[in-house]
Amino acid sequence: MTVHQLSIFIENRSGTLIKVLEALKAANIQIIASTIADTAEYGIYRLICSEPMRACEELKKANVAVALSDVFALAIDDKPGRAADAVKTFSEAGISIAYMYSFLLRGKGILIFRTDDNEKAVKVIADNQLQSINEADLSELA
Amino acid sequence: MIWNPNKECMSRDERSALQGKRLHKIVEYVYHNVPFYRNKLQEMDIRPDDIQTIEDITKLPFTTKKDLRDNYPFGLQAAPQSEIIRVHASSGTTGNPTIVGYTRKDIGVWSECMARCLTAYGVTRDDIFSVAYGYGLFTGGLGAHYGVEHLGASVIPAGTGNTEKHLKLIRDLGITGLACTPSYALYLAETMDKLGIRKEDIKLRVGAFGAEPWTENMRKEIEERLGLKGYNIYGLSEVMGPSVSYECQMQHGSHICEDHFYPEIINPTTLEPLPAGQTGELVFTTLTKEGMPVLRYRTRDLCSLMPGTCDCGRTEVRMGRIEGRSDDMLIIRGINVFPSQVESVVLSMPEFAPRYMLVVDRVNNLDTLQVQVEIRQEYFTGVFDTPAAVDQLEKKLATKLKSVLSIAAKVQLKAPNTIERSQGKSAHVIDRRKL
Missing domain, CATH: 3.40.50.12780 (ANL, N-terminal domain)
Structure with a gap:
C-alpha cells in the first residue's frame, strides 16, 4: 500500500542537486519518479527509486540530509478523470492530501501522495478497492 | 551653548584635582560595598588610601565583560x-x-x-x-x-x-x-x-x-x-x-x-x-x-x-x-550581538550541528542578521518531507535567538557539513555591511 520515498534537503545553490544525483549514479540507483518542493532558500527533493534503503545509506555517506518516509502509491487507469475519482474518495472521507505527484509506469498512472491521516487512508483504500501498489510492485514494474 | 560651564570648561588642573578626589572616594566605596573589588584590591595589596590622585588610577585592576x-x-x-x-x-x-x-x-x-x-x-x-x-x-x-x-x-x-x-x-x-x-x-x-x-x-x-x-x-x-x-x-x-x-x-x-x-x-x-x-x-x-x-x-x-x-x-x-x-562583538541595529550568544543557543538544540555562521548585511539602510546552521543527519527524519517541517524547525531556532539576542534573526538551514569549520572567532561572522 505504501512505498518508500526519499526526502532530501537541497539548498538553492548551484552544485547541490548534481551532488545528490552523482551519488545515486555512483550507487547505480534508478530514479523512478521525482519532484522538488521548492522555497526561496531550499528545496525538498522527493524521489521514488530502486533500493530506497540502500540509496538512503549511500546518500548519508555523501553527507546529504536525507530521510525515508512512507507514502501511498495508487495505480490508476491512464484515462481522463481517473485522478479526480481517486482523490475524491479521500476528499469525501475528510482526508487531506499533503502533497501529490504522479508518473506513468507500464501504461498505468501512479499517484504518489501523503495524507494527514494515514490510518483512515488505509481504510479508504481497502473499502473502495483502490489499486494500491507496494515496493515489490514498483521494482517489478520497473 | 554650554549646559554646565563650571564642569564642561573647568581648567585641566582643576578637573584633575576633582577627578582624583572622586577616584579616591569611589575606590573606598567599592572596597567597602563590592566583595569582588575588595578581593581584587586586597590581592593586589592596594588600600583605598593608596589612591589619592587621578594618576594613581593605573594601580587599579581592570574590569571586563566577563567579570560582569x-x-x-x-x-x-x-x-x-x-x-x-x-x-x-x-x-x-x-x-x-x-x-x-x-x-x-x-x-x-x-x-x-x-x-x-x-x-x-x-x-x-x-x-x-x-x-x-x-x-x-x-x-x-x-x-x-x-x-x-x-x-x-x-x-x-x-x-x-x-x-x-x-x-x-x-x-x-x-x-x-x-x-x-x-x-x-x-x-x-x-x-x-x-x-x-x-x-x-x-x-x-x-x-x-x-x-x-x-x-x-x-x-x-x-x-x-x-x-x-x-x-x-x-x-x-x-x-x-x-x-x-x-x-x-x-x-x-x-x-x-x-x-x-x-x-x-x-x-x-x-x-x-x-x-x-x-x-x-x-x-x-x-x-x-x-x-x-x-x-x-x-x-x-x-x-x-x-x-x-x-x-x-x-x-x-x-x-x-x-x-x-x-x-568579536557586532552592533546590529544598535544592539550588541556576540557570536557566542548565537553559539549558546545553537548548542542548546540537538537538531543542529555545533557549527554556525552569522551573516550581517545592510538592506535599504537596515541591518539584517542571518544565522546559518546545519541540521544533523540523525535529526533529518521522515517528517521533513515538506518545507513546512523545515520552516517550523527554523522558526523554533529563530524564536530562541530573538529572546537571547533581542533582535530578530533569519535562520537559514544548511545541509550537514556545509558550513566551514571555524578557524577562529571571526570565522563565525560574515559582515557584508559597507561602512
Missing part, C-alpha cells in the same frame, strides 16, 4: 537594592545579559550628561525632540528621554518601528530634534521618499545619532536628506548609557563627561596605558556612580583621545570615532 557575567545578576552592585530605582540590561557574551542598576542619583547624573549633550547640539527648551531609540531594557530610549525632559524640551517617545506614523508626527508636530541610530535615520529618509515627504515639509534641525558605528559619508547623507545637523553620541550601559560622550557644534570628536567618566586608552594586549593620540582600547572608570560603579572597565572599543581645549570652549577630552573592536 561571572557576577550575574547583581554581584557588582554597590548600592543596596532599596536604593536602586531602575535596572537596564545589555547583551552578555552568552545567555545571561549584563544587568546594571541605577540609583536616583545615577539617573540624575545621566540626565545631566544627556542635557549637556543636547545643549552642545544646540537643542533648547523650545525644541520638540523625538526619541526613536528602543525603549526598554536598552539604555538608548529612556536615557535620551530623561535627558530631553531634564533640559526642558518636549519629548516625543516615538520608540522604534511604526516609521510612517513617526514621519507623520515629525511633519505635523513640527518636530525639530531626533535621536536614533544613524541607519534608522537613513531608513526614515528612504520612507520619506516613498511617502513623498520632502525635507522642506519637515522642521528637523538636530539629530543625535549613535549606538552603532557610522562614517562621515553617512553623516553627509543623513544631513542632506533630512535637512538637519547630525551629531555623534556615545555611551554604554556598563558605564551609564548614551551621553558618556557627545559631539559639539565643531563635529570634531566627542567630548567625554570627564568629571563622571574617566577615560584611558590602553594597549589591549599588554594592557599598558597609551599616550594621547594613539589608538587603543577605551577604558572607563565611573567616578560618581552609586548603583554599579566600575573601575577601569574595558569597553573593547578602539579609538584615540584628543586632549586640549576645543573651539567650542569645552576643555573635556574628546574621543575620536570608534575604529573597531578588540573583541
Whole structure:
C-alpha cells in the first residue's frame, strides 16, 4: 500500500542537486519518479527509486540530509478523470492530501501522495478497492 | 551653548584635582560595598588610601565583560537594592545579559550628561525632540528621554518601528530634534521618499545619532536628506548609557563627561596605558556612580583621545570615532550581538550541528542578521518531507535567538557539513555591511 520515498534537503545553490544525483549514479540507483518542493532558500527533493534503503545509506555517506518516509502509491487507469475519482474518495472521507505527484509506469498512472491521516487512508483504500501498489510492485514494474 | 560651564570648561588642573578626589572616594566605596573589588584590591595589596590622585588610577585592576557575567545578576552592585530605582540590561557574551542598576542619583547624573549633550547640539527648551531609540531594557530610549525632559524640551517617545506614523508626527508636530541610530535615520529618509515627504515639509534641525558605528559619508547623507545637523553620541550601559560622550557644534570628536567618566586608552594586549593620540582600547572608570560603579572597565572599543581645549570652549577630552573592536562583538541595529550568544543557543538544540555562521548585511539602510546552521543527519527524519517541517524547525531556532539576542534573526538551514569549520572567532561572522 505504501512505498518508500526519499526526502532530501537541497539548498538553492548551484552544485547541490548534481551532488545528490552523482551519488545515486555512483550507487547505480534508478530514479523512478521525482519532484522538488521548492522555497526561496531550499528545496525538498522527493524521489521514488530502486533500493530506497540502500540509496538512503549511500546518500548519508555523501553527507546529504536525507530521510525515508512512507507514502501511498495508487495505480490508476491512464484515462481522463481517473485522478479526480481517486482523490475524491479521500476528499469525501475528510482526508487531506499533503502533497501529490504522479508518473506513468507500464501504461498505468501512479499517484504518489501523503495524507494527514494515514490510518483512515488505509481504510479508504481497502473499502473502495483502490489499486494500491507496494515496493515489490514498483521494482517489478520497473 | 554650554549646559554646565563650571564642569564642561573647568581648567585641566582643576578637573584633575576633582577627578582624583572622586577616584579616591569611589575606590573606598567599592572596597567597602563590592566583595569582588575588595578581593581584587586586597590581592593586589592596594588600600583605598593608596589612591589619592587621578594618576594613581593605573594601580587599579581592570574590569571586563566577563567579570560582569561571572557576577550575574547583581554581584557588582554597590548600592543596596532599596536604593536602586531602575535596572537596564545589555547583551552578555552568552545567555545571561549584563544587568546594571541605577540609583536616583545615577539617573540624575545621566540626565545631566544627556542635557549637556543636547545643549552642545544646540537643542533648547523650545525644541520638540523625538526619541526613536528602543525603549526598554536598552539604555538608548529612556536615557535620551530623561535627558530631553531634564533640559526642558518636549519629548516625543516615538520608540522604534511604526516609521510612517513617526514621519507623520515629525511633519505635523513640527518636530525639530531626533535621536536614533544613524541607519534608522537613513531608513526614515528612504520612507520619506516613498511617502513623498520632502525635507522642506519637515522642521528637523538636530539629530543625535549613535549606538552603532557610522562614517562621515553617512553623516553627509543623513544631513542632506533630512535637512538637519547630525551629531555623534556615545555611551554604554556598563558605564551609564548614551551621553558618556557627545559631539559639539565643531563635529570634531566627542567630548567625554570627564568629571563622571574617566577615560584611558590602553594597549589591549599588554594592557599598558597609551599616550594621547594613539589608538587603543577605551577604558572607563565611573567616578560618581552609586548603583554599579566600575573601575577601569574595558569597553573593547578602539579609538584615540584628543586632549586640549576645543573651539567650542569645552576643555573635556574628546574621543575620536570608534575604529573597531578588540573583541568579536557586532552592533546590529544598535544592539550588541556576540557570536557566542548565537553559539549558546545553537548548542542548546540537538537538531543542529555545533557549527554556525552569522551573516550581517545592510538592506535599504537596515541591518539584517542571518544565522546559518546545519541540521544533523540523525535529526533529518521522515517528517521533513515538506518545507513546512523545515520552516517550523527554523522558526523554533529563530524564536530562541530573538529572546537571547533581542533582535530578530533569519535562520537559514544548511545541509550537514556545509558550513566551514571555524578557524577562529571571526570565522563565525560574515559582515557584508559597507561602512
